[in-house]
Amino acid sequence: MSLLRLDRVSRTYDMGHVQVQALRSVSMAVEAGEFVAILGPSGSGKSTMMSILGCLDRPSSGSYQLAGNDVGALTDDALARVRSRTIGFVFQSYNLLPSTTALDNVAAPLLYQGTARRERYRRAQAALERLGLGDRLGHEPTELSGGEQQRVAIARAIVTDPAVLLADEPTGNLAVHQGLEVLQLFHELHASGRTIVLITHNPDVGAVAGRQIHLLDGQVVELEQAA
Numbered sequence: 645m646s647l648l649r650l651d652r653v654s655r656t657y658d659m660g661h662v663q664v665q666a667l668r669s670v671s672m673a674v675e676a677g678e679f680v681a682i683l684g685p686s687g688s689g690k691s692t693m694m695s696i697l698g699c700l701d702r703p704s705s706g707s708y709q710l711a712g713n714d715v716g717a718l719t720d721d722a723l724a725r726v727r728s729r730t731i732g733f734v735f736q737s738y739n740l741l742p743s744t745t746a747l748d749n750v751a752a753p754l755l756y757q758g759t760a761r762r763e764r765y766r767r768a769q770a771a772l773e774r775l776g777l778g779d780r781l782g783h784e785p786t787e788l789s790g791g792e793q794q795r796v797a798i799a800r801a802i803v804t805d806p807a808v809l810l811a812d813e814p815t816g817n818l819a820v821h822q823g824l825e826v827l828q829l830f831h832e833l834h835a836s837g838r839t840i841v842l843i844t845h846n847p848d849v850g851a852v853a854g855r856q857i858h859l860l861d862g863q864v865v866e867l868e869q870a871a
């Protein structure tokens with residue numbers, strides 16, 4: 645059973661006077677332990693793909709199975725539970741809580757899961773230390789570099805031990821050397837067994853993945869192994 649599976653998924657948005665078909669009968673699968681990049685230019689359907697894979701949106705037609713769960717059959721509450729326990733999100737803009745320490749930012753998802761306070765902070769500290777931020781636990785986002793903020797965001801994404809890490813343009817706001825450091829972190833997380841889906845418009849970034857899926861005009865146009 646694939647960890648993620650889209651079967652003839654389409655997504656159409658009703659814009660009032662016109663309908664926009666963002667995805668067109670897309671079928672794809674990601675196996676546990678894979679590192680997959682979804683590549684395409686602006687308007688290719690990457691953002692819609694990200695929203696569906698992350699259970700932030702639902703297909704207009706077709707089916708999406710996440711870790712054996714038919715997403716279309718889930719209630720909104722059940723979908724939120726699956727999303728919070730199965731997926732770790734990393735965004736281009738970090739999305740850290742302002743005026744909040746790195747430790748509290750990383751511990752936040754565990755609070756929503758009802759994890760006891762001591763365990764929350766133990767796991768948050770371990771995640772930050774794993775990513776080389778053991779000396780930044782008490783720092784707020786404005787006291788961290790862009791690369792450090794993104795590492796905090798990655799620590800927050802993995803602290804719940806999700807089945808898959810979903811990263812949307814994670815190097816887009818970073819200087820080149822900081823972006824390379826983040827990609828190295830993804831390599832290390834993948835080597836430790838983490839499943840990663842990386843969404844990017846940049847072929848150089850996508851080339852770090854073990855497999856690439858190319859989107860154009862809402863359709864998969866090419867599948868290839870990375871060199």
